[in-house]
Amino acid sequence: MLDPDKDGVINAYEYRLGMLPNCKDSDGDGIPDGIEFVDLDKNGKIDLADLGIFAEHWKEGQCYRCPGADFTGNGTVGIEDLLELSSRWLMN
Ligand SMILES: [Ca+2]
Numbered sequence: 001m002l003d004p005d006k007d008g009v010i011n012a013y014e015y016r017l018g019m020l021p022n023c024k025d026s027d028g029d030g031i032p033d034g035i036e037f038v039d040l041d042k043n044g045k046i047d048l049a050d051l052g053i054f055a056e057h058w059k060e061g062q063c064y065r066c067p068g069a070d071f072t073g074n075g076t077v078g079i080e081d082l083l084e085l086s087s088r089w090l091m092n
């Protein structure tokens with residue numbers, strides 16, 4: 001699991017999301033990639049609103065169009081994505 005810029009987003013995810021594997025803040029807006037990665041409402045914080053959006057996508061289950069909520073990119077929204085979200089919650 002390579003993460004050379006130590007932003008909490010592994011290279012495989014950085015490439016998939018168009019982020020930079022050697023930059024903690026790929027788009028330079030001051031919000032680290034590790035937060036943006038799971039910040040579903042794009043307000044710069046990981047909070048209950050993001051969890052709410054995530055839960056809505058989870059109910060859809062097997063979906064290939066859950067925008068942003070399939071953090072691991074495996075085509076479904078589930079427990080592994082929740083782990084990605086929860087592990088970043090305290091990074092705020
Ligand atoms: Ca990284």
Ligand SMILES: [Ca+2]
Pocket residue numbers: 005007009014019020021022023024025026033
């Ligand atoms: Ca990065």
Ligand SMILES: [Ca+2]
Pocket residue numbers: 025026027028029030031032033036
């Ligand atoms: Ca950023």
Ligand SMILES: [Ca+2]
Pocket residue numbers: 039040041042043044045046047049050
């Ligand atoms: Ca948010």
